[in-house]
Amino acid sequence: MTHDEQQATSSDPKSRNEAVASLRGAPVGGDLRRAGPWIAIGTGIASFALAVIVVISFLNANATSHRLKVRGIHVDATVTLCIGNLGGSGSTGAGFTCHASYAVQGAHYDQVVTGLTTFRAPGTVIAAVVDPQQPTTIETEQALGASSPSVIPIIVSVLLLLLAIILTGIGIRILRR
Numbered sequence: 293m294t295h296d297e298q299q300a301t302s303s304d305p306k307s308r309n310e311a312v313a314s315l316r317g318a319p320v321g322g323d324l325r326r327a328g329p330w331i332a333i334g335t336g337i338a339s340f341a342l343a344v345i346v347v348i349s350f351l352n353a354n355a356t357s358h359r360l361k362v363r364g365i366h367v368d369a370t371v372t373l374c375i376g377n378l379g380g381s382g383s384t385g386a387g388f389t390c391h392a393s394y395a396v397q398g399a400h401y402d403q404v405v406t407g408l409t410t411f412r413a414p415g416t417v418i419a420a421v422v423d424p425q426q427p428t429t430i431e432t433e434q435a436l437g438a439s440s441p442s443v444i445p446i447i448v449s450v451l452l453l454l455l456a457i458i459l460t461g462i463g464i465r466i467l468r469r
Contacts, residue, residue, distance in 0.1 A: 329463040336460030343452035350445035356423060360436055364421035369394040369430060371412045372402055392418060396427045403428050407435025 369392035379386040388411050393402045405420060406429075412418065421436050423429035 329466040332459045332463035332466070336456040336458070336463065339452045339459065340456035343449045343456065346445050346449045346452065350449070354441050356426075356429060357436070357439055357441070359425060360421050360423055360429075360431060363424050364436070365396055365424055365427075366433070367394045367396065367420055367422055367430075368417050369405060369420040371405075371414055371416045371418065373414060374408075374412050376411070388412075392420065392430065394420065394422065394430065396422050399427065401428060401430075403430050405430050405432060407432035 372391045372393050374388050374390040376388055377386040378384065387409055390405050390408045390412050391402055392405045393400065395401070405418065408418070419433040420430050421433055
């Protein structure tokens, strides 16, 4: 083999399994087998945190709904504004956001009313329930009567917790080897 052939073979990056070039400085070497356990553990921790957030949100929503049903203050609210919402394409209607004014214990409020699915003209009086602990939370009596707790957040939380346990366990097992 001639000197030129030897030089071409030894400098061929494909034959030596090296990078062709590096950007600004030393090449970055990494081994996915070493990073894999840490990625699994990090994803497990993130799944656990997300599960906790879902559970807290679910419990908060259920507590508010229960408070409205059991101790809610019934009021007559007057619609002050009702705006149509558009869907993602901008051409499809997606319901309405309606504001209503009402008074609770001498204080006056003008808030978005939860549970209105159809247009209500300004001045329309609706039967609503106000949260006694947070008077800015108002929902129609009809929507409150039809609401019930959903089991979907609990299922999602359980699945996220299982994912967290499995991924963290795999990551720890690999690290111990």
